[in-house]
Amino acid sequence: MTILSNFYEDIEVGEHFELGAKTFDADYIKGFAVNYDPQAFHVDEEAAKKSHFGALCASGWQTISTWMRFYVDLNMADRAAKTERGEALPEIGVSPGIEQLKWKRPVYVGDEISYSEVVTAKRPLNSRPGWGLVTSDCLGHNQKGEMVLSFVSKSMVQMRSDSASQS
Amino acid sequence: MTILSNFYEDIEVGEHFELGAKTFDADYIKGFAVNYDPQAFHVDEEAAKKSHFGALCASGWQTISTWMRFYVDLNMADRAAKTERGEALPEIGVSPGIEQLKWKRPVYVGDEISYSEVVTAKRPLNSRPGWGLVTSDCLGHNQKGEMVLSFVSKSMVQMRSDSASQS
Numbered sequence: 001m002t003i004l005s006n007f008y009e010d011i012e013v014g015e016h017f018e019l020g021a022k023t024f025d026a027d028y029i030k031g032f033a034v035n036y037d038p039q040a041f042h043v044d045e046e047a048a049k050k051s052h053f054g055a056l057c058a059s060g061w062q063t064i065s066t067w068m069r070f071y072v073d074l075n076m077a078d079r080a081a082k083t084e085r086g087e088a089l090p091e092i093g094v095s096p097g098i099e100q101l102k103w104k105r106p107v108y109v110g111d112e113i114s115y116s117e118v119v120t121a122k123r124p125l126n127s128r129p130g131w132g133l134v135t136s137d138c139l140g141h142n143q144k145g146e147m148v149l150s151f152v153s154k155s156m157v158q159m160r161s162d163s164a165s166q167s
Numbered sequence: 168m169t170i171l172s173n174f175y176e177d178i179e180v181g182e183h184f185e186l187g188a189k190t191f192d193a194d195y196i197k198g199f200a201v202n203y204d205p206q207a208f209h210v211d212e213e214a215a216k217k218s219h220f221g222a223l224c225a226s227g228w229q230t231i232s233t234w235m236r237f238y239v240d241l242n243m244a245d246r247a248a249k250t251e252r253g254e255a256l257p258e259i260g261v262s263p264g265i266e267q268l269k270w271k272r273p274v275y276v277g278d279e280i281s282y283s284e285v286v287t288a289k290r291p292l293n294s295r296p297g298w299g300l301v302t303s304d305c306l307g308h309n310q311k312g313e314m315v316l317s318f319v320s321k322s323m324v325q326m327r328s329d330s331a332s333q334s
Contacts, residue, residue: 035199036232039239039259052258060262061232065203068228072206091219092206094270095227101265 003119004071005078007090008132008159011119019070019115024058026109032062057106063113063149064101067140070115093131093156101151105142112143117153125156132157170286171238172245174257175299175326178286186237186282191225193276199229224273230280230316231268234307237282260298260323268318272309279310284320297326 003011022028026045033042037059040047048056082089107113121135134157140149170178189195193212200209204226207214215223249256274280288302301324307316 032202032232036236037239038236038243052261059232059235061228061235065199065226065228065232068226069203069205072204076205094219097270098268099266101268103262103264 003117003134003136003155003157004075004092005082005089006157007088008122008124008134008157011122011134011157013119013122015119017074017117019067019074019117021112021114022066022070023112024066024107024109026056029056029058029062029107029109032065033059037061053106053108055108057108060103060149063103063107063140064151066113067115067138067149071117071138088160090158093158096133096154096156099152099154103149105146105148107140107142107148111148113140113148114142115140120152122157124159128156130159130161132159170284170301170303170322170324171242171259172249172256173324174255175289175291175301175324178289178301178324180286180289182286184241184284186234186241186284188279188281189233189237190279191233191274191276193223196223196225196229196274196276199232200226204228220273220275222275224275227270227316230270230274230307231318233280234282234305234316238284238305255327257325260325263300263321263323266319266321270316272313272315274307274309274315278315280307280315281309282307287319289324291326292323295323297328299324299326 030043033039041051041053041057042059045056079089116139118137118139119134120137123133125131125133134155136153136155138151138153139147142148197210200206208218208220208224209226212223246256283306285304285306286301287304290300292298292300301322303320303322305318305320306314309315
């Protein structure tokens with residue numbers, strides 16, 4: 001279950017979603033970096049050894065884009081399952097943005113990153129009847145349990161039409 | 168010139184860097200989205216027409232990762248030129264993070280996004296002698312001059328060794 005596959009009323013503050021885990025191998029790290037972040041420590045093992053990172057590590061933009069991939073996959077699977085069960089689905093709202101994006105530790109070759117999301121707040125959107133704003137902490141931890149990534153996401157989430165008509 | 172190729176003392180608040188421009192074609196948009204954000208409106212023209220976006224558009228994570236690519240390219244070119252001229256180069260510091268990331272408008276097929284950076288503040292880092300913290304607004308505008316992307320970046324920037332030895 002994800003925020004994007006649920007109506008506003010069905011999301012609870014404190015709810016925790018495990019999104020999935022990805023092992024970052026050298027090909028995966030370089031495959032992103034050659035296109036979007038070709039700094040030596042993201043594309044070249046030997047150069048990376050001499051850098052302040054000490055070894056090849058992933059671009060922070062890949063670490064967070066991989067969070068997105070798990071989030072999207074889980075959401076699409078949830079939406080497909082609900083459609084199959086004949087359940088109503090919320091529209092997908094636009095993202096008002098991201099806050100407090102932090103790369104807390106490097107992600108090195110062989111690190112397995114587990115991605116998760118915790119709902120921290122929700123409120124109805126006065127400016128847009130029938131919709132609410134859901135805030136969540138989005139996290140990545142490595143195989144030692146150390147946090148490597150955190151950011152705060154805000155999502156516009158549709159209310160059930162019966163609720164919306166009352167607002 | 169970029170923040171990453173300059174010493175702290177040589178960066179001026181108000182300084183504006185043009186990083187470059189990229190036209191987002193359908194292959195570029197889908198090439199990222201299939202790996203990191205395979206929502207229908209980022210990978211499928213027909214499905215995108217029926218979405219709230221109305222047409223195929225880029226993942227916000229690609230819009231910002233492309234900012235990074237221009238930033239890195241310019242930085243690497245600057246550093247190479249300085250090395251060739253025999254000039255001293257600062258170490259590259261880690262990024263403490265990103266704030267206020269906003270995707271203000273969709274980036275559609277054919278949009279040309281111009282990326283830029285404006286230095287908004289700088290201060291010495293008491294916690295790390297010889298280094299300063301530089302804050303900048305990082306922006307993307309489309310060919311109509313509309314802002315599509317903005318975020319606030321903080322960079323740790325090395326001081327010249329003669330300054331560092333005084334701190």
